Amino acid sequence: MFMGKNCWKSIPDCLANWRPQVASSETVVHAEQKESGCNGCLEENKLCQCIDDCEVGEKEVVEHDHATNANSSFGHSVINMVGMLIGLGQLSTPYALQNGGWASVFLLVGLGIVCAYSSHLLGRCLDKNPKLMNYSDIGHQAFGTKGRVLATSFIYLEIFMALVSYTISLHDNLTIAFFGLKLRSITNLGLSTSQSLTVVAVLVALPSLWLRDLSSISFLSSGGILMSFVIFTTVACTAVFRLGGVTANRGIPILRIDNVPAISGLYIFSFAGHIVFPDIYKGMKDPSEFTKVSIVSFSFVTMLYTALAFMGAKMFGAEINSQITLSMPLSLIVTKIALWATVLTPMTKYALEFAPFAMQLERNLPNHLKPRTKMIVRGGIGSLLLLVILVLALSIPYFEYVLSLTGSLVSVGICIIFPCAFYTKVFWSKISKPLLVLNVILILVGCLLGFFGTISSSKLLLRNLHRAHPSP
Template identity: 60%
Template sequence: MEITMIASRGNQVTSETVQGANLAVQHLSCDICVEECSACKRDHTTEKLDISENNSHAGSSFAHAVINMAGMLIGLGQLSTPYAIENGGWASAFLLIGLGVICAYSAHLLGKCLDKNPKSRSYIDIGQHAFGRKGRAAAATFIYLEIFMALVSYTILLHDNLITVFSGTSLDLSWAKLSTSQMLTVIAVLIALPSLWLRDLSSISFLSVGGILMSVLIFLSVAFTAIFGGVKANHRIPVLNLHKIPHISGLYIFSYAGHIVFPNLYKAMKDPSKFTK
């Protein structure tokens, strides 16, 4: 009898000990969950603060972004598109429209990528999030090559146009061993150089407005000359020249070559969610 009572009491003590251990484990698990939840909330709050802090430095409105983008795209395509249509034919305009749709869709995807990870601020960040270090290196290589080649192209165009605009200008710069056209090109590049260090593109949106007005002025001048100037076309533009399509495709794509600055426009906006609109 006594042995039975001792055994039952031992079993009771053992079960109480096990229950106490289970309660302690559950209590510890609850504490860990609370700590993890608090840490998660802190991280989420910190991320929100970082995003809001980044947006607080942005001062560009949706209108400023549209003006900057329109001024850039109009300036790129206005002078090259007529030449491309003349060589490729009227039917090549459908190629221009198709490439425009593709570029618009890719810009929309770019905005989605930047919205997906608000900490991404460039193609390099997107490449790193997508493919790691190799993606970051590949994106940086292609981006810097494109920027360099675009700057070379713009400098050549600037040099050729300055020769035409200042055809009668002569500068005595024998000490610099530069011709007048080369010196004018250097001066123009130095004038535009400080814009590289601007963090907020809204401060130079007035330049985009000026570019749009100049583009409208060029269009009106050409239209007025064609209508009232007595200028007649000396040849007809063909419907389609298939053998020149590869050549003019580059000109058409160059007309939409604004993707390189889209992340900067996104970063400069007060409300980046409006970028895809």
């Protein structure tokens, strides 16, 4: 349907070669490497131009790498972008629609359009300066060092908070998948069965953080894409064939305006993927088609989210869970498939999401250290961070509120505010007045959604934490 002629014949090959997240991991630190290896390129509001001073041999290597990597067809690029966008967000869209009312679907669709537009703006910034390699580079081009630091900080914060949400999802779905199981030997240590299962699952995924071969890490990404489509298919089958006696006839309120700030964060997070879009752009054979790729990808994902949201809300109504997989009848085989698909998805994400931290850490280690020592330091710190995330996820087991907070606090900046601000600054002397007004409006709307969404989701999260742990 949306695959190019090079992809429809061999879907497994396309998935096996899918590497946008890993590419992002490499290029997040690329800008840092440029600054550390050059002199005199820190002038405010100008991108480091030191590559022009590099030796001819180094320039040939860069050009060769770019020519080798820029081989993605239109269809392959669409697959990459769709695969990046579909994730945790699809689990929560039915819950968000039910709590916001069916009229909130206009917010969902509107955010999809806005995020597609902001993706186009990132592509325009990359068009102007071919030396821009990643999201942080665009921030540096627009606002200098401050822009780079702000963009990089938001990228790392989004990755960290998303991993906490992934681990909460892992915990919730494992609890249902192993319903009735008792692990007495572990619960004697003070952990519940569900917490013990989560600890075991995270420990199983822990060795993936020690991988240094990026091709091995990228192999995990294809599994995440497939799991997302498996989840959608199982929910659709349950609704269409009325499996387990489930009928899609529940009522959905028109609009719950007081819930809109909180659910806006869930909707925004569903379209989070902009940090990887520069890598998709750089990997295209014909970058001029990037805007078309964005339109096709966001249209497909928005339609999928809308269909899933209405199916879930009509199937379960007010009883809908924050994750659609937790509302499905436990006795159904499709439910078990959906649960395990949701469990496996986070386990494929840890190494991918940690790659930026790992490579930045390794670059900052002393050069005299042996490769084995660097691997031990990198893997050890990565393992420690994952254990911190595990503790946070078990201490704050409120998936919808953490995900909403992530969307409102971080993703809205990366997906809406920053792209509009970067583009406006970079093209200030050429931007038309209508486009300037549009960008300013979107920046203000993004700030309002982020502000009220952060307050709303924070209040809900603190309220539930207080109920779970009342003060004496």
